[in-house]
Amino acid sequence: MKTTKRKATGASRPARQQPARAYDGPPDYRVVGKHGVFPEVTHDEAARFNFLAHMNRHLATNVMPGVKEAFDKRAEPAFKAANKRGFANRHEVRKALVQDPMFQWWSALRRATMEQRQQAGRWVTLRQADRLNARVAKLAAAKQLQLDPTLALPRSVSGVDHHCMPGSYHTELTDGDATGAANYDVGLFATTGGMLGALNDGGGQAVVKWVKENLKGFRPRRILDLGCGLGHNVVPIAQAFPDAEVVAIDVGAPMLRYGAARARSLGVKNITFVQADVARLKQFADESFDWIQSTMFLHETSYRSMQEIFAETQRLLKPGGIVLHVEQPQYDAAMPLFEQAMRDWDAFYNNEPFWTKMHEIDLDAWMGKAGFARETLIHGGVAAVVDPKVFPEAAKDTKQEDYGRKAAWHVVGARKPGSARAERAAAE
């Protein structure tokens, strides 16, 4: 039978579906990376991270609000009816929430998503482990990397694998291993829904912006970064102050190796990555740093370690020097108990146990005990700095409140009283 070719008309051939609404969501995974030791990511591996970024955003935007609705309509009234009183603290709130199906399903999905993220990232990095480790070894210049294989791990790191990351920051699967750090790097996009920018450095860039705006004239010559991880937050600092000598400390050798190689590939040569316990920094002289920084780190330490860190900071700072700790906000009396309980989620269900204890203390008082007078304390707020043409901006994001995972943080710090000249410079 002879067929006649039918002319395609608008009516017989449906046009490609037009978007039903303006797109507001994570960018494609392929905007991430762009440094010399970033693992090779296949099409399907990128697609896996795309799904996970969307899943986290869906949970934050569309499911988590249901937890508040369930709390208001079910959990809180049931608690009040049974106990003839309201909630006394955030732990009572959380124990009431865990009985509610909306909290249960949101939590089960959020935990599963984190485990899927770890599997996805580990598959990417471990399947190319040898090549990746060889690239890291080639790029990490010896003088930029000081490892100490005898270092004893603090209990805060050995006790649990943070954010369900098997092997945490420190485990070496083979000699010269850096895969744990590469896994952290490839998957951060998925956990934050792309909120930290192409190099996952939106936090470090935010710190730089805050310092430039609030501490005008500050010209640090030596900078110490505590708990640097793979250096994603310290690299922007080193780039902003290229004449400064930067020392970045962590306990995890894989993080430090990867960090040194990553920094080198980005053309940053003024950072030395040093394996040490931040609470014991005897190798550095008294008053030898102008700026001591920690970014989203204190919540992975311990009360004892924090006190030692604050004391060491007081010892290591030069007169006129500053210390800044960037963290999620503390649980003060003004913060509703529901919000405190939700912020505790990552502590109990995403392997960040110290998070809950760290956030309940009076940081100002603890700084005071370490010798930082109240009038020298510094307080501020920062939000991730990203390329707004490509990435969603946490500062403008009013649609979702992801509690402890929001890319916006508090700054708590102090300026050590200095010489009269330094005081005048600070006042200007």
Place this chain on the structure above:
Amino acid sequence: MSTDSKIDPLALAGAKSKGKRPWFLKDQDTERLMTIVMSLAQEVSVLRERLDTVERLLERGGKFSRADIEAFNPTKAEAAERGAWTQEYLARILRVLQQDREAIVAREQSNEDLADELATN
């Protein structure tokens, strides 16, 4: 890939993290099943993205290889179309949670009760 690696990626990728795992649903087996379903949901999304890539490469014309699929980099507009599909997909498969939320706020009576109400004179 070297074959003498000490690292078995398949065995290690899915390793358990140190620390007692919390379970949330009333029945652990239901939660196990949910995690399997969500992993499958992820793979469906991966397949859909790959198919989308193939379609777009076809539209660009000419022959293309698997290497072109691996190297594909969507434009911002293309990425927005793909992202919008993923949002639509998640809204569809997690629909029951949307309805649970609406039910919390609505506080409706059952059809049995409504039937009785409609049968009163």
